Every structure is written in structure tokens, then in C-alpha cells.
Amino acid sequence: MADKEKLRIDKYLWAIRVFKTRTLATEACKAGRVKLNGQNIKPSYEVKIGEVYHVSKGIERKQIRVTGLSFNRTDAKTAVTFYEDITPEEDTFKFKSSFHAPALSRDRGTGRPTKKDRREIDDLLDNEQEKRGFWENEED
Incomplete structure (x- = not known):
């Protein structure tokens, strides 16, 4: 026991x-x-x-x-x-x-993003990650 x-x-x-x-x-x-x-x-x-x-x-x-x-x-x-x-x-x-971050989606058949589109997507993702604190030091 x-x-x-x-x-x-x-x-x-x-x-x-x-x-x-x-x-x-x-x-x-x-x-x-x-x-x-x-x-x-x-x-x-x-x-x-x-x-x-x-x-x-x-x-x-x-x-x-x-x-x-x-x-x-x-x-x-x-x-x-x-x-x-x-x-x-x-x-x-x-x-x-x-989980409430905006989701990126493209319409079917629009093709690949242009270089300008890609830069805008990257800027949007970087801004969202900075808002959520991904760039701060973590415990691990």
C-alpha cells in the first residue's frame, strides 16, 4: 500500500x-x-x-x-x-x-503573389508577431 x-x-x-x-x-x-x-x-x-x-x-x-x-x-x-x-x-x-490573428488567404486561381504582394505579406506577419510578443525573451 x-x-x-x-x-x-x-x-x-x-x-x-x-x-x-x-x-x-x-x-x-x-x-x-x-x-x-x-x-x-x-x-x-x-x-x-x-x-x-x-x-x-x-x-x-x-x-x-x-x-x-x-x-x-x-x-x-x-x-x-x-x-x-x-x-x-x-x-x-x-x-x-x-488564435484570433488574421488569417491570410488568397483566392483560388489568382496565382503566386507578386514581389510587392510578398513584401506586404511579410510586413503584416512581422507586425502581428511583434504585437503578440514573439520577439521578447522567453523562459526556455
């Missing part, structure tokens, strides 16, 4: 549905995308209730406080009861706003 009380961080992140597979959770830990108090943690680290983990998944960054231990993967409604998402609102909105 003592072994049942221990839970690895990779299995926990998989069980609460942060990552789709346990392998992805393990690779994220090994790559340094899961942190505790600013320090990278190994996939075998034991989860403790009350700890806050910083998880980077693509451009999404989350802060998760452990409220319970889930040893098996459950449905999403149940999984939410085992953690508290304490990500600051400005980080949450920054992530969501990147």
Missing part, C-alpha cells in the same frame, strides 16, 4: 489530462518543460499535494497546484478535481489571443 501513495509527475500530468500520452509527459519533463520552484524536475519526481508546477506545452504555459492524486486517467470532469489551474489571467489571454 505504501507504493500506492507514491505518484510520479509524468503519470500525474497524464492522468489529469495535461498531456495526451504518458510518453509525451515524460519527454516534457526530460526536456525541462515541467518545473517546480524554477527548477527542472525528472519524470520520476514524486508529486505532493499543495505543490505548484509550471508546465510549458507549445506556446501554452500553465501553473498547476496539486489538490489531489489521480493514479488513473479519468474523464475531463473528474480530472479537474485533482488540480487547480492558477495561471495568471494575462498569460491565459495572451495564449488565447494568438
Whole structure:
């Protein structure tokens, strides 16, 4: 029963549905995308209730406080009861706003863009990336 009380961080992140597979959770830990108090943690680290983990998944960054231990993967409604998402609102909105960027599209049959069109497209993309803060220093 003592072994049942221990839970690895990779299995926990998989069980609460942060990552789709346990392998992805393990690779994220090994790559340094899961942190505790600013320090990278190994996939075998034991989860403790009350700890806050910083998880980077693509451009999404989350802060998760452990409220319970889930040893098996459950449905999403149940999984939410085992953690508290304490990500600051400005980080949450920054992530969501990147999906509302204007989409570039060209009508079918118009051919390739001219050199002038290409420059305008590049300028538009550069301006959008600067607005979203892509050129700032990141944690990774």
C-alpha cells in the first residue's frame, strides 16, 4: 500500500489530462518543460499535494497546484478535481489571443503573389508577431 501513495509527475500530468500520452509527459519533463520552484524536475519526481508546477506545452504555459492524486486517467470532469489551474489571467489571454490573428488567404486561381504582394505579406506577419510578443525573451 505504501507504493500506492507514491505518484510520479509524468503519470500525474497524464492522468489529469495535461498531456495526451504518458510518453509525451515524460519527454516534457526530460526536456525541462515541467518545473517546480524554477527548477527542472525528472519524470520520476514524486508529486505532493499543495505543490505548484509550471508546465510549458507549445506556446501554452500553465501553473498547476496539486489538490489531489489521480493514479488513473479519468474523464475531463473528474480530472479537474485533482488540480487547480492558477495561471495568471494575462498569460491565459495572451495564449488565447494568438488564435484570433488574421488569417491570410488568397483566392483560388489568382496565382503566386507578386514581389510587392510578398513584401506586404511579410510586413503584416512581422507586425502581428511583434504585437503578440514573439520577439521578447522567453523562459526556455
